[in-house]
Amino acid sequence: MHDTNLVLGGKDFTSRLIVGTGKYATNDIMRQAHEESGAEIVTVAVRRVSLPGKGESILDFIDTKRFTLLPNTAGCYTADEAVRTAYLAREAGLGEMVKLEVIGDARTLFPDVQGLLEATKTLAREGFVVMPYTNDDPITAKRLEDAGAACVMPLGAPIGSGLGIRNPYNIKIILETVSVPVIVDAGVGTASDAAIAMELGCDGVLMNTAIAGAQDPVAMARAMRLAVEAGRLAYKAGRIGKKLYATASSPIEGLPDWTS
Amino acid sequence: MKIMVNGREMDVADGLSVDALLAQLAVRREYTAVAVNREITPKASYASVALREGDRVEIVRPMGGGAR
Numbered sequence: 001m002h003d004t005n006l007v008l009g010g011k012d013f014t015s016r017l018i019v020g021t022g023k024y025a026t027n028d029i030m031r032q033a034h035e036e037s038g039a040e041i042v043t044v045a046v047r048r049v050s051l052p053g054k055g056e057s058i059l060d061f062i063d064t065k066r067f068t069l070l071p072n073t074a075g076c077y078t079a080d081e082a083v084r085t086a087y088l089a090r091e092a093g094l095g096e097m098v099k100l101e102v103i104g105d106a107r108t109l110f111p112d113v114q115g116l117l118e119a120t121k122t123l124a125r126e127g128f129v130v131m132p133y134t135n136d137d138p139i140t141a142k143r144l145e146d147a148g149a150a151c152v153m154p155l156g157a158p159i160g161s162g163l164g165i166r167n168p169y170n171i172k173i174i175l176e177t178v179s180v181p182v183i184v185d186a187g188v189g190t191a192s193d194a195a196i197a198m199e200l201g202c203d204g205v206l207m208n209t210a211i212a213g214a215q216d217p218v219a220m221a222r223a224m225r226l227a228v229e230a231g232r233l234a235y236k237a238g239r240i241g242k243k244l245y246a247t248a249s250s251p252i253e254g255l256p257d258w259t260s
Numbered sequence: 261m262k263i264m265v266n267g268r269e270m271d272v273a274d275g276l277s278v279d280a281l282l283a284q285l286a287v288r289r290e291y292t293a294v295a296v297n298r299e300i301t302p303k304a305s306y307a308s309v310a311l312r313e314g315d316r317v318e319i320v321r322p323m324g325g326g327a328r
Contacts, residue, residue, distance in 0.1 A: 022325040045325025048266040052286050091300050092293035
């Protein structure tokens with residue numbers, strides 16, 4: 001079946017799975033997991049270098065010709081910090097795309113919606129391709145789109161929680177509310193969660209912990225790739241409606257007569 | 261003179277340039293960005309920007325991270 005690409009900032013991506021680079025036991029496992037995931041975009045954090053500056057860089061394990069780097073502003077609690085982090089990432093040569101996080105609270109890591117909107121406006125005006133991590137709130141999603149976001153990234157559940165898509169109905173409403181791509185970010189625990197997001201009609205799924213924290217991250221990366229592809233295909237194929245009672249698949253006509 | 265680099269106090273030569281600081285600390289240049297007193301220093305200015313006493317320097321680069 002023909003499918004369109006995921007378009008972000010004028011770039012086309014055939015994979016609809018975006019993966020992270022955190023929490024892997026080793027960089028080599030990360031590299032293998034990236035390979036198996038089929039992802040074309042990987043997220044990275046921007047942090048202080050350890051001093052003195054010897055030692056390997058995570059970019060020794062990411063083929064930047066193949067993968068598009070998506071710097072995030074994880075750990076930023078104000079719009080100002082997030083904006084400065086995005087500028088630093090751009091200056092570092094990581095490009096114009098930014099996964100914008102403005103965190104409101106350390107325990108839940110839920111977004112600070114007010115700060116998020118402010119930072120989205122600023123960065124979009126400055127030419128960034130802003131990909132904001134947000135609540136599963138359709139009103140906020142619409143405001144982010146109006147503020148210039150290139151997509152919206154509602155959480156399925158809290159970051160790292162593995163609780164799956166807790167409010168599929170809100171995600172569905174977001175899909176009907178905005179015209180930019182909708183990418184579920186955070187909360188995915190296993191392959192079925194990713195498939196559910198895609199079956200709802202989401203344009204993509206972003207995850208880190210579900211793969212990096214699995215007992216076999218490389219196998220889970222493959223599972224996620226298949227789940228995202230399967231979910232997308234099922235969405236495009238158009239599922240049957242749900243009914244309370246059975247509908248026979250075999251014809252009633254032509255049954256032999258066993259009555260004596 | 262004393263400056264702060266990534267939150268650590270360091271004693272460096274007066275008027276040290278950003279470029280010389282990076283060389284002194286053996287920092288790899290690719291995918292690295294520098295901010296001095298919260299303002300980003302463009303790569304083209306590394307050699308010409310002279311650090312001053314009390315400057316707060318941040319040197320960053322991509323690290324493993326995520327999204328969840």
